[in-house]
Amino acid sequence: MSEIKIVNATGLACPQPVVLAKQAIETNEKVKVIVDNDAALENVKRLGTKLGCDVSSKTQEGGLFEITLTRKAGAPLPTQNIPVMCDTSAAASGPFVIVCAEDKMGRGNDELGAVLIRAFLHTICLQKEKPDIMIFYNTGVKLTIQGSEVLDDLKELSAAGVEILVCGTCLNYFEIKDKLDVGVVSNMYDIAETMSKASRLLTP
Amino acid sequence: MSEPTSYYVMLYKSVSYALKAEKILKTEGIPHKLIPVPKQISSDCGICLRFESGFQDKIKAALAGKVEVEEIRLLTNG
Numbered sequence: 583m584s585e586i587k588i589v590n591a592t593g594l595a596c597p598q599p600v601v602l603a604k605q606a607i608e609t610n611e612k613v614k615v616i617v618d619n620d621a622a623l624e625n626v627k628r629l630g631t632k633l634g635c636d637v638s639s640k641t642q643e644g645g646l647f648e649i650t651l652t653r654k655a656g657a658p659l660p661t662q663n664i665p666v667m668c669d670t671s672a673a674a675s676g677p678f679v680i681v682c683a684e685d686k687m688g689r690g691n692d693e694l695g696a697v698l699i700r701a702f703l704h705t706i707c708l709q710k711e712k713p714d715i716m717i718f719y720n721t722g723v724k725l726t727i728q729g730s731e732v733l734d735d736l737k738e739l740s741a742a743g744v745e746i747l748v749c750g751t752c753l754n755y756f757e758i759k760d761k762l763d764v765g766v767v768s769n770m771y772d773i774a775e776t777m778s779k780a781s782r783l784l785t786p
Numbered sequence: 787m788s789e790p791t792s793y794y795v796m797l798y799k800s801v802s803y804a805l806k807a808e809k810i811l812k813t814e815g816i817p818h819k820l821i822p823v824p825k826q827i828s829s830d831c832g833i834c835l836r837f838e839s840g841f842q843d844k845i846k847a848a849l850a851g852k853v854e855v856e857e858i859r860l861l862t863n864g
Contacts, residue, residue: 704819734819
């Protein structure tokens with residue numbers, strides 16, 4: 583039956599392989615993840631176990647590892663959000679998180695702030711070291727909806743494996759939930775937890 | 787990646803010119819993107835408009851007499 587989705591996570595630093603593996607298994611029955619270091623190997627295996635998948639791994643040539651995650655027949659993935667764990671070292675144990683709490687950058691002049699946030703997100707998009715997770719709340723959620731000036735950049739980040747969490751309460755408050763165009767509707771539990779475990783938290 | 791390799795950027799004397807130009811291009815429906823002035827051009831924190839080469843004439847025509855353009859430059863890689 584199932585096609586195998588192959589995720590090439592070589593050259594990526596943790597937790598990126600875990601994030602990519604998680605995204606892949608959410609939409610595929612079977613996922614093969616290729617990584618190039620022990621930490622990523624362990625972290626992806628741990629993710630698979632947590633998600634209740636069958637996990638197997640083998641060593642490939644050239645120092646690569648191949649991990650196969652298979653969803654157990656008939657068993658849905660846990661609906662509860664499994665945190666993306668990444669314990670390579672004590673220093674950088676959490677994800678790199680960017681929080682957009684407003685649809686502008688900085689305070690003082692709104693027109694200018696709207697320009698700055700566009701320039702900021704464009705630059706983040708081109709940057710080699712991308713955030714693991716981006717969180718949008720309060721007026722920040724307006725950046726993620728149809729017609730947003732930064733939609734293309736956010737979609738590109740999302741496609742590159744950046745997890746985008748958008749505050750559901752905020753979408754609801756502004757009555758724009760049906761216009762959400764990138765990322766997933768999230769809640770304060772995930773938002774607070776993600777912010778708490780971040781190794782780096784950046785707010786433009 | 788998904789981006790074409792070469793673009794032009796249009797530079798202005800001030801941020802407000804860039805915003806004015808953007809408003810005009812939006813109204814005219816000409817594709818463009820507002821980006822920070824690339825580092826290799828200037829280290830100032832400025833903004834400029836980026837566009838693909840095919841739109842150059844259209845953009846020039848749309849802005850003629852309305853916005854003072856300082857410079858148009860060919861840009862490679864981003």
